Amino acid sequence: MSHACATQSMSIITAYDSLGSGGLEHSLVQTQAEVMYIDPHLLKTASEPLKKSKVHTLIVNEASIFGGSELLEEFKTSHPKIKVMSFDDLCEAGQSEMVDPVYPEPDDLYCVMYTSGSGGVPKGVRIAHCNLIAGIAGLYTCVSDCVTHNDILLAYLPLAHVLEMALENLGYYFGGAIGYGNPRTLSDTSMRNCVGDMRELAPTIMPGVPQVYESIRKGVMSRLNASVLLRTLFWRAFAYKSFMVKHNLPGACLLDSIVFGKVREMTGGRIRFLFNGGSAISLSTKHFLSLVLAPMFTGYGLTESCANGSLGSPLEFTLHSIGTIPGSIEVKLVSVPEFGYSADTQIPQGEILIKGGAVMLGYYENEEETKTSFTEDGWFKTGDVGEFDTDGHLRVIDRIKNLVKLLSGEYVALEKLEAIYRGVQGIMNVMVYADSDHSRPIAVVMPNEASLSNMAREMDIDEHSMHSDPRIQEIFLKDLQAAGKRGGLSSAEIVAGIVITPEEWTPASGLVTATQKLDRRAINARYKSEIHEALKNA
Known part of the structure; x- marks a missing residue:
């Protein structure tokens, strides 16, 4: 259309x-x-x-x-x-x-793309034809050596989102095939009497967002936990392959069919690359899926830059950073001294600014917002904080608006914490809340309802009150705290309280956006009293 x-x-x-x-x-x-x-x-x-x-x-x-x-x-x-x-x-x-x-003409308006609205009134991003073309070309420069016309892409993100628009047009550009799925029908576990979208299509490239990948990892873990023998064999093979890959030794791929074959069948058995976009994913999940399924590379971009910012290449795999800068843009870091970020250090850190052909014309009928979003010399201010590693790869640390100063004076990066806590087995999604009146953050979580019900049954707890039962809250809180310590978080970053929500976080419930990003305003408003109580008891 x-x-x-x-x-x-x-x-x-x-x-x-x-x-x-x-x-x-x-x-x-x-x-x-x-x-x-x-x-x-x-x-x-x-x-x-x-x-x-x-x-x-x-x-x-x-x-x-x-x-x-x-x-x-x-x-x-x-x-x-x-x-x-x-x-x-x-x-x-x-x-x-x-x-x-x-x-x-190249400068004619192609699209007004409205943001998902997690920050208030949605803004209309004005994208010219030349912006989108530059964006697609820029992304192609990062992956041109590893995609072909034989690739099959599974598309299931909203077409109203810039990432899906960019990926779909990129697929057309290199001649790949595209199959359309739905987040609710991706896996076999979400279907009855038929296979899920992944197995039906058997894609070679699968884009996704952290919540989808966390669900895949947790699904694998659930199957492993059902058998001690299978779990032992799996983790020994995982450790062996991890060692072989780390030291660039031959033979690691032998385990793919022998041990990890059943896991790969869950996605159709042909996955060559996984792609994560939308928000940060925990390093443990990225490492796990990269070894068990296929190498995962990450992208960073915005609606305002036609999904351009930084994109990893499967041929230049890196666990800790995103990747190189697409050829259609320039990126620089500007110091943010009030938060302790300096672009003049050995590892430069600061707000990410983007300039180039993929950057939008401006916001639709919103000159004031357009003016404040650009520097006088034309650099777009993303509001994200990043750093360059020694290879020149970009890593996103957090958003400026999600850096919160605690009572102690320390700053915590909410998205960084959420990426780690989201990996807890019994949790489907998590929002970290912190403010300047308290010394520690708390977690608002959406649990795995099946796991929670089993736990309540074993502890003889009424299912109608299990979300607020102190004994269950204590178990979840200890799991979160253990995950934080494993993830190397400081004591100020370890959550001290928890709210377990009975409601599913979906776009329909209004608690996440169409691309599964947290709507903090909505979650804070919906569970205001519970958050207040958790902070008081923390």
């Missing part, structure tokens, strides 16, 4: 359904969009915002696997002035009345 619009010089606007009615209304009204393409199950969310917009035509994707076609008649009744047509109707109309292309 976006490529078709580009052939007619039409700009597109992307927005998440997780923005809610308010965010969707903001994007529709601000851009004065006239046509909307939508899955039918989202009609309920779009109904009220459309009444205040200039949309006169609605194109419905009736092939959506999520259903919702029963909402169509009700929508037509409540919106009589809006023309409703299916995607097939659109294709037939186009075939019966062909028009010549009206190609855009």
